[in-house]
Structure formats: structure tokens, C-alpha cells
Amino acid sequence: MKKILFIALLFVSQFIVAQDKVAVFDMDGTLISESPNYALAEFAKEYSMNQIETIEDLVTELTKLSESPKYNKYLKSFFKKNDIRVYPHMMDVVDSLKKEGYKLVICTGSEVRFAKEVNKRYFNNAFDVVIGSEFRAEKLKAKNININDKEGKVDNLKSQGIMPTIVYGNSHGDFAMMKYAGNGVLVIHDDKENKEFDKPEEYIKECKQLGFKTLLISDWNLENEEAWKK
Template sequence: MHTSKTRQPARNRLSPALAALCLAALAFAGGGTLGGCAAPTEGAAAQSGAQSAQSPQAAAQALPSWRDGPARQALLKFVADTTRPGSPTFVAPADRVAVFDNDGTLWSEQPLYFQFFFLLDQVKAAAPQHPEWKSNPAFKALMANDMQALMRNEKQLLALIAAANSGMTVDEYDRTIRTWLAQAKHPKLQRPYTELVYQPQLELLSYLRANGFKTYIVSGGTIDFMRPWTEKIYGIPPEQVIGSSQAVKYTLRDGKPVLVREPKLEFIDDGPGKPVGIYRHIGRRPILAVGNSDGDLQMLEYTAGGEGPRLAVLVHHDDAEREFAYDRQSKVGKLDKALDAARAKGWTVVSMKQDWLQVYPASKP
């Protein structure tokens, strides 16, 4: 596997507090027609009634955006071993649970988590209603796109994000997310964020579902931000999205029952929180887990630590030409301890540069 590392200057790294902000601030956050590649839904996969692996010919044609190397072979072998009736490694369909991180695993995450861009845009949109923010150093830094100044004013920035992303109903927030995704573009790649999903992973999700697996997202991003679009883009319905969450309150507005977002963190679905989220929402230990960073380490350990056949997979971002190259020194999506664990425990490491023939789907007209 390709294991070269791209070092980044320490001065560009987020402090531990702000690194968590890109994640914890997400937790304060939580149609239009979304761009991207719609994947077959769980319902469609269930209708296929896939009780066993696809035929050898179908397997040979599976995952066309994956090069035929150790990573692709490990995935195909695992699916074949766990779905072949009579095999000693056969896994009943009800136990074929596969979990995927989202940021950096199913779509890109550089130079900041995409939801963080959304949160910052919400602060800018709310600014006319808050003239007092003009004297806030974090707001000044945000309007000047001064990341270094933002890092120095973490507490004030977090307060701005909380104020701009709370107080509305969950339905209002859902519409805001859909509108933003339909209009916003990545600052460097100049494509809609929902087109920056990984084509090889879309194929893997579909292949797993065609073979009776149930696919879940387990992400540090919030369920509020992901649920409006994951079914259309990934084929993963809202009830199979696990993420960070904030408090919501039931109340009546104009005589109508609504849920209102409150600026209070309830749960961070990252690091050791991921196995907890899996236990609470799924109730079954996964047999396949895919991640890309140290925030996924405990999820991979939890998955690999169960009985029977298990597969833990790490996506290594080592393709600076087609996407981004980063790992141990990255300020976002740091991959250090998990990479060492993968080598020590024999987990599958996917080299984006070597294993993927294609990174993103073709652009929409």
C-alpha cells in the first residue's frame, strides 16, 4: 500500500480546541435539487432479496472505479465469504451491518469540514440582525477570511455559530441546508459539495446493498446536516444516519406543534462516541467499518473486535493531484494513530492514489 506522508507546517494546524470546534461546532448545527450521483436505496436493495454473493462474473464487474489490487480484492472476498450459503464464514442478512464515516470517507473534507463552511455562511447570513457583531473579533476575522485570527478567537466564534444556527424549527433548518447545498460550491474545486462524493465509495455502497448489507453513516457531523441529502446522494435513508446532535425542544408556535433547535450540545459522535452511537442507534455490532482518520479509530476497533468475519478499512488521502494529500500532520482529518493501528492489526488501507481509478463522479452540466 502507498504510505507516503504529506507534512504540513505546524503553524497551520488548528489548536486542539479549534480542531474540536470544527467538530463540536458541528454539533451546534444540527429538496432543492441536489447535484451528485444518486445511489440505489436500502429499500431497492432489500427488494433484490440478495441472500448470497453475486456471481463470479458480476463480482468481476463490480467496483469499476477501483483498481484490481489488494484493497478491492479484500472487499470482494469479504462480501463473498460472508454471503455464500453453507460457508463457515456465512453471516445472516440481519447481521450484515456496514458503517461508514462521512467526512473524508464518503466525500471530501479539506480545507475544512463542509458543514463548517455551512455554519460560517449561516453566521454571515444572520449578521444583519446582529449589528453588535461588528465589534466581535471573531466576526471581523470571519468577514476577512482570516483563519489565523479565527483560531485566536475560538470562544467568540463558537458563540456566533451557536447564535446563528439555533432558534429555528428543525423543518426551517432542513430547508436552509437544502438551499445552501443547491447553491454553494467548494472554494478550491468550484463544484457543488454534493458532487464531491467519492465515486468508488458510491459503487461500494451499492455493491454491499446488492449483497444484503445494510449501510449506515456514523459521522462526527450532525444528523441535522446530513439527513436532508444522504438518501438522494448515497442511498442511505435518514433513519440510518448517526451523527452528533444538539438539543431540540417541543413547543407550539402559532398553535402548531414544532421542534425548535437549542444551542445545547447533546452528543458528539466522534472517537469513542462512535461505538456508543452505533450501540444506541443500531443495536448490532457492525461486521464492516470504513473510516479515514483518528476519529474513526474506536469505530474500527469496535467492529474488528467482534466474533466471526470482520473487515476494518481506512481510506488514506495520498492523492494531491486529484484530491488532497494529508495524514499525520493535518489540521482536518488527521490520520496518525489509526494508520499505525491499521498496519499493526492488518486492517485494509485504501490508497486513494493507487486504488482508485476515479475520485469524483463526472460533473453535472
């Protein structure tokens, strides 16, 4: 067992009944690597016909791809040719919470069908619900797009009747969810060996001001099962 399992479970109240236990996870940078780029951005670049240099370009091209009848074919092709690095420590947390009876939710800025494919291929469908951004015309909201980020994540959780017990995220975009739950963990993948990006100090400072926990991946060391239970 890893020390992280014990630490993570300490963040969750021991007095919550099973049906109320809900753990919500951001995906990019929390469960999977976003270095050197977001997986969804790599996907868009591979199948787009145009240059992608800005966030606006990315949204435009993802909207076009999402409308394509070949979208699901693109997904299968992308995952066949590309690999995504999953953080093993975080999967230990996911597995442990699953065994504890938690309902597991992914709430990500990535396109929802892309995120569901990640859940299927890399997480063995461990997550019960996957919420992501919608780029398809029939799903669009105000301002032409439904980007699942910041307050948008909270709105989408509420629309599905999900009240988190705990939220795991890696950036300011996840703080709204943490505030909604009243219980958050900022996951810091400061892993220079694997070329992960350092997280801005202001994220850590604000997280502490809000009363949320921070977990630094370099502090996660292997320990035997009895040791971490003490």
C-alpha cells in the same frame, strides 16, 4: 468494475448471514471530500452571524443554527448553492455492499439533519440509518453537546442496537468504531490532484498495529469484471 470492489469485499467474512451484515461508514473524508474544509463547517460559516476561527466557535455557531426555526431552510439553500464532491470509488463500494444485502449505516461527526440531507441528495438514500451529532437542546447529553466522534460513535451505535460487520473510516476518530466491530478499513484519500489532504502517518501505523486494513485511493485502478474476480 473497479478493483476496489473486490478488495473491499475481501475484508468482510463470507460466512455472515444476511441479517447480520452491517457496513458502517464515516462520512466526511471517507464518502465525501473534506478539502479544503468540512462541508458542515462551510455551512456554518455561510449562515452564522459571527466569526468562526476555532472548533469551539464552530460548535457554538452550529448549536445556534440548529435551534433556529430556519434551519431546514438554510439546508435547502446551502445545497442549492453549493456542491459536495463524492468519492466515486467509495460509492462503488457502497453499491456493491448494498447488492450483497448489507445494512448500510452512516456514523458521522456532522450534524444529523445535515448528514441525512447528504444521504438524500448525493447517495440516493442508499444508507438505511444515519447517525450524526446533535446540537439541539432537546437532544443534548452531558457536557451540553452530543458530538458523534470516537467513543461517542460507539455509544450511538449501541443505543440503536447496531453491531457493525465492517467499518470504513479515514481518521483516528473512527478507530473506536473499528475496534467495536473488530474489522476496520482506513480509507486514505491521498489525492494531490484534487488537493486532498495527506493523512498522518501515525494513523496508518496505528491502524496496522490494530490489525485493520488500509486502502490508498491512488491504488484503485479500473479493471474488467473478470480480472477482479480472480
